[in-house]
Amino acid sequence: MSNPKRTVGFGGLIIAALVLSGVGGGMVGGVAGYRLAQVDQTATAVDVTPTTANPQTNANLTAQPVVANSNDAVVQTVANASPAVVKIISTVAGGQASGSGAIINEDGYIITNNHVVEGQNRLQVIYSDGTSHNAELIGTDAFSDIAVIRVLDAVPATISLGNSDELKPGETVVAIGSPLGKFQNSVTVGVVSALDRTIDRMEGLIQTDAAINHGNSGGPLINLKGEIVGINTLVVRGDIGSIDEAQGLGFAVPSNIVREVSDTLIANGQVVRPYMGISYELLSPETADLGIANGKGAFVTNVDEGTPARRAGVSRGDIILAVNGEEITQRHSLQRLLLQYKPGDTVTVTIERNGQQQDVQITLTERPS
Known part of the structure; x- marks a missing residue:
């Protein structure tokens, strides 16, 4: 062979x-020219x-x-x-x-x-x-x-x-x-x-x-x-x-x-992975130079139809800053934070939209195969 x-x-x-x-x-990679990771x-x-x-x-x-x-x-x-x-x-x-x-x-x-x-x-x-x-x-x-x-x-x-x-x-x-x-x-x-x-x-x-x-x-x-x-x-x-x-x-x-x-x-x-239904780019100190959220969080690039994130009101362009109060960083990414939860869990997600922070409740489902 x-x-x-x-x-x-x-x-x-x-x-x-x-x-x-x-x-x-x-x-793949990020906001300045990478392809974005799936939160599924x-x-x-x-x-x-x-x-x-x-x-x-x-x-x-x-x-x-x-x-x-x-x-x-x-x-x-x-x-x-x-x-x-x-x-x-x-x-x-x-x-x-x-x-x-x-x-x-x-x-x-x-x-x-x-x-x-x-x-x-x-x-x-x-x-x-x-x-x-x-x-x-x-x-x-x-x-x-x-x-x-x-x-x-x-x-x-x-x-x-x-x-x-x-x-x-x-x-x-x-x-x-x-x-x-x-x-x-x-x-x-x-x-x-x-x-x-x-x-x-x-x-x-x-x-x-x-x-x-x-x-x-x-x-x-x-x-x-x-x-x-x-x-x-x-x-x-x-x-x-x-x-x-x-x-x-x-x-x-x-x-x-x-x-x-x-x-x-x-x-x-x-490994059963919880599913939000978004695509995102993990922000970094480099993206902070572009004025994006001080380089921390997950920049939402797409929200799929009929998904937990869409039902909770998450929109493209939002920045997810934290899950249940745990801040998203490159060391503690959204993927890694979500792995501690299971399908059916409801989490409080802190997002930034137009410079304003707000909390939304998202009930996670199982990632589709």
Whole structure:
């Protein structure tokens, strides 16, 4: 089977998802020229390269934190984390796709990307020692590009999810994966280039310059404490029709979003997302320069007919500032705030219209499939 890379044209950019022979994706952006995210989705979390853990003979090891200021911090981080990183082979119609994953507990649960396992009819996990193990699909969430699978065999090691809200630009991070599906447990090192990036419906993404290539989808982005701070999901390559090609523009789903989604998938097998029925653009400090709401909130670009937002009187051009008093920011986006509610809940939404604030009551429904 050929190994096409997944690319999506967006605002002159070429976006590539990082699964080898995989499927997936989409990209968008905002008020000054992006396509707008759908509120029907309350995303939290997205796509990386496959990797397999380093050979490990002792069972049930747990990745240990390392001292971040040690001269060999990266070496120690990799040594501790690699056994918990696996390669995932997904058999799909017409061939196979490969990606990465991270074992998060001794019950055999593995986090990866939705697009790594999408359309699968068989899943195999390759440990770092080269052994192959059958896996079952627990659940997927296309909006965050997160999936959970499980092996029933004993696992070689686990790695914990850290707190992505503590990340700072310039912080050292490590990506482990299997570029091109061949070079297992390849390690790349970089920094957190930026936080809270928005691409298509995916909000709050971590931008990193750690090299990420095809076959890395679903693999972990790790801090020097040895914790997962993100799940690698896509890269931006460059301008459509241009010979210029961007380098070092990789993106990962933050671990706090991954945790919310994976916990729900393990408990329920799916993520039921509440639905308002609007399209919006998440405002930022850059849009504040245009005089829009001090750069905070969600700028409503469309309200669908017959939806909860339309019934509540929300209009195009409104700015949603808060939900039940929780302010909308790039770190705490509308999607993420809504994920804590369920269909049938009524929330108080604070909007700004023509410079005046008002509260409206919106009863959420389930997002249409």
